[in-house]
Each structure stands twice: as structure tokens, then as C-alpha cells.
Amino acid sequence: MTDAKASPAPRMTKQRAAILDVLDGTDEFRSAQAWHDLLRHDGSSVGLATVYRSLQALAETGEVDAIVTSSGETLYRRCGAVNEHHHHLRCRVCGTADDIEVPEFEEWAARIASERGFARMDHTVEITGVCADCTAKGH
Amino acid sequence: MTDAKASPAPRMTKQRAAILDVLDGTDEFRSAQAWHDLLRHDGSSVGLATVYRSLQALAETGEVDAIVTSSGETLYRRCGAVNEHHHHLRCRVCGTADDIEVPEFEEWAARIASERGFARMDHTVEITGVCADCTAKGH
DNA sequence: TCACTTTTGACAATGATTATCACTGAGAAT
């Protein structure tokens, strides 16, 4: 076959750098708008649309994790376990999250699905709660 | 203690009846707007806002299941397993879904959470794919 | 430096959901 349209290697702009930088600042899940606010407060003048675009791009390459809250808002955070399939135990108050793995579940899901003739499987497993810190603070 | 504010027993309006009726028609997950369309096609003149309100109310009492898609849209369907905590194996094409239970997972989630000091836990487990029928139809 | 693209950002547009608010009818009481 002919070249499968090689991925256009993203350019390193100052906006992208600023975004990656602020992402590294915390291990909390935040919305695109929240990250944008942080950037502005840090003196950066990155546009909101750019923040949305960058976070989405980063999410696709697996450099950041994205989750959808029950209200439909998408949250992002830079993730340590790059490229590895995993899930999260997240605090609904502060957004802090731990990476977790559930190999038994993955197997179970795959088996159940194939038993029923399903194909192209996908799944979502998000566990939330209020972390020890936030609980102590009365939340 | 004094009366814990008894729930005001919902009234049986023709709109509510129509909605429950159309919900019973299929076992597929549909959006509020999709259900509204179905109702209109069936000759009912229920308002869109009423469909939203009713579905939400029914979801709170557990009479219907609600899930949030990855695009943030909320889907509903009348559920057989009333009041029982469970999850779904859903077809992304036609919306059909089976109820599934994963007791081991529930236990595991609770344990992991308490180990890390989390409280007020909650979780989401949604498994999707393309069902046998839809696969056969080339989807 | 130059030409070629990608990326940006201000702002408009989308689209699902929610809020309004005057009006209607379910059902309890008489």
C-alpha cells in the first residue's frame, strides 16, 4: 500500500508548551475551561479554543486522560501511566485521582461480550468518592 | 423524628402515561429527544420539556435507567431490574442493552476505596460494542 | 531568508438541557 498518511508531527508552539507545563503542575482532573483559567492566572494569554484543541489532541495520543462527568463535562489531567489502559479512583471534590487497574474486569468484560456476539467492545469504568483530605475538611 | 417530607406521589397525567407507554415499546436506550420524536410520530403532542422532566423523574425513582454517552448525551430506557443496582452491555448502533451484574467488581471497588480513605463512593461501569444483529447488517 | 503549513484566537454558531411562567387538569375534599 502507499504511505498511510504519516501523522503530521505536532509543532511545539509556546501555547502548547504552556499547556503541557500547567498540566504538569497538578495531578487533578480539571475541565478545559478550568485549565484555561489557570493559564490566564499564570500570565499566559492562550486562547480558550486552543486549550480545547490541545487537550483533545493530547487525549487522543494518550498523553492526557479524559473523562466525562455525569453532567457531561469533560475533564483532563496529565497521566503518568502513558499509553497503558487503566481507570481512575477520583475525588469528586478536588479532582485528585489515582490510576488503578482491574485486569480481572477486563477479562470478564471481554468474555461476556463475545458470549453474546458483541464486537468492537469498549468500556468505561470510573470510580469516584470524596478523598480523605476533602472528607477531613468537611466536604 | 418528624415526617421526613413524604414524596408528593406523582400524578398520572396523559403525558406521563404516554411516555411510560412508549418506553415499554422497546428495550433500547434512547435520548430524551429521540423518545420525544417517537411520541410525536405516535400522534401524541407531549412537549419536549415534559419528556425531559419525566425521564429525569423516572430515572431518580429507578423506574428507568439513565446513562451518559461519551459525547455527553443522556440516554434512557425502561429497565426490567427495577431498583436493583446493575450495569449494561449496550450496542452503540441500535441502543439495545442487556442488564449485567458484576458482584466481584462491586466488592473490589468498595475495598480499594476504603483502603485509600475515600468515602461516599460511586461508580460507573458501562460496556458497549456492536451487537450481533448490527454486525450482521454491516455496521 | 522563503515558502509552505500548522496553529492560533476572537467571536459566532451549535445543540443538548434547563429555566420561565401563564395556563391546565388530577385528584382530594366537600
Place this chain on the structure above:
DNA sequence: ATTCTCAGTGATAATCATTGTCAAAAGTGA
């Protein structure tokens, strides 16, 4: 059956996160 009252309804406006537009700005390789 008639009243009374407020939950329920619906047409429509308002929200609000996200996406689209497009001219201007800035990477990058030659």
C-alpha cells in the same frame, strides 16, 4: 358533581460547554 389547589404542562427563551470560522501569526524544512 362542584370546587379548590397546586403539581404538571408546553411554547419559548436562556444556558453553557463545546465546536466552527477564517484571517493573521508562527513553526519548520529547504
